[in-house]
Amino acid sequence: MTPLEHAQQSEGGKNRVKNQSKADQEFLALLAASRRPLVHDVPVTPEWLLNELDNLAKMRKWIYLGIVGGDVKTIRHGQPEEKIFRRLKEVGGAIGLIGITAFLSGPPEKRKASLQVFYRPLKKGTSVIEKLDKAKRELLSVVLQSLEDQAAQ
Numbered sequence: 001m002t003p004l005e006h007a008q009q010s011e012g013g014k015n016r017v018k019n020q021s022k023a024d025q026e027f028l029a030l031l032a033a034s035r036r037p038l039v040h041d042v043p044v045t046p047e048w049l050l051n052e053l054d055n056l057a058k059m060r061k062w063i064y065l066g067i068v069g070g071d072v073k074t075i076r077h078g079q080p081e082e083k084i085f086r087r088l089k090e091v092g093g094a095i096g097l098i099g100i101t102a103f104l105s106g107p108p109e110k111r112k113a114s115l116q117v118f119y120r121p122l123k124k125g126t127s128v129i130e131k132l133d134k135a136k137r138e139l140l141s142v143v144l145q146s147l148e149d150q151a152a153q
Contacts, residue, residue, distance in 0.1 A: 024103065027060055027118075034120040037129050042122040044094055046085050052097060053077040056118075063143055065099040068119070068135045074098060096121045096132045100143055115140070 020028070049067055057065055057077060065077040067084070069091025075084055088094060099118040106112050117140055119132040 037126045038124040063100040067094045068096040068098050072131050072135050095123045
């Protein structure tokens with residue numbers, strides 16, 4: 001990259017940051033870090049999972065937030081603890097966390113929304129990333145269909 005291209009790219013990044021809230025900046029940093037395959041499994045307990053979900057829930061508003069099980073099915077946050085614990089046993093434990101949120105941009109009269117899918121692996125290896133990508137596609141399909149159905153009403 002030439003010095004001019006690098007300077008332009010750097011300036012573009014600085015301008016994007018000016019238009020983002022501190023919470024959005026922190027979330028985007030978390031999002032970028034969460035996409036990397038792990039070298040070691042995260043030591044997970046059901047209580048730890050619920051605590052992590054609660055922390056994510058406080059971070060921003062979610063269209064969907066949950067746990068991805070070993071069978072690639074999701075367990076939605078906000079259900080009773082005993083139901084989540086039972087489902088975790090049924091699905092073979094957790095392989096990751098997943099969520100869908102919206103980012104709003106532009107002035108109120110021209111506001112645009114974009115959906116962002118977050119996932120965080122809890123098990124090592126690239127096969128977990130592939131499973132989380134599959135869960136992401138399935139979940140996003142359900143959410144988009146639901147939004148289309150609501151818009152049609």
